[in-house]
Amino acid sequence: MEDNFNKHLGNKLKMRRLALGLTQTKVAKAINVTFQQIQKYEKGTNGVSSIRLLQLSNYLKVPINYFFEGFSEYLINLEKSQEGHVNVNYNFLVKMYSELNTDQKLKFNKSLQSVNSNISKVG
Numbered sequence: 001m002e003d004n005f006n007k008h009l010g011n012k013l014k015m016r017r018l019a020l021g022l023t024q025t026k027v028a029k030a031i032n033v034t035f036q037q038i039q040k041y042e043k044g045t046n047g048v049s050s051i052r053l054l055q056l057s058n059y060l061k062v063p064i065n066y067f068f069e070g071f072s073e074y075l076i077n078l079e080k081s082q083e084g085h086v087n088v089n090y091n092f093l094v095k096m097y098s099e100l101n102t103d104q105k106l107k108f109n110k111s112l113q114s115v116n117s118n119i120s121k122v123g
Contacts, residue, residue, distance in 0.1 A: 007044030008071045009053075014042040016060045031055040050096040 017027055024038040031052060040046035048056070057064045100108060 005071060006041075006047050009048055009067050010042040010044040012067050012069070013038075013048075013056060013060075016062060016066070017042075020060065022060075027056070027059065030059045049099065051099050054096065 017024070023035075024042070025035040028035040028038045032055075033052070037046065041048050041052075053064065053067060057066065060066075097105070097108070
């Protein structure tokens with residue numbers, strides 16, 4: 001299952017990189033890894049950490065869900081979203097949060113609090 005996702009993600013990464021006319025070296029420098037690591041991502045031999053996935057989506061100017069599009073597990077959730085459920089990849093968010101250091105978690109929680117207080121002022 002995980003191997004399949006690594007290959008799927010690698011294909012999506014390679015398609016987007018080529019569409020933007022970027023080299024593996026350029027993408028690697030942008031997210032602070034070696035170009036060999038980008039090769040391994042694209043071949044599906046290495047998994048991509050949540051932090052790296054976020055960096056890739058930011059650099060390649062695509063939303064995170066771009067990497068999940070067309071993947072069978074994701075499509076099951078997509079069908080639910082068409083029934084009116086919000087389509088959020090909670091596993092990704094939980095993994096992402098778990099990889100933050102303590103200082104980053106504090107900043108994140110403060111930003112959530114400010115967003116919540118703005119919502120309650122509007123409502």
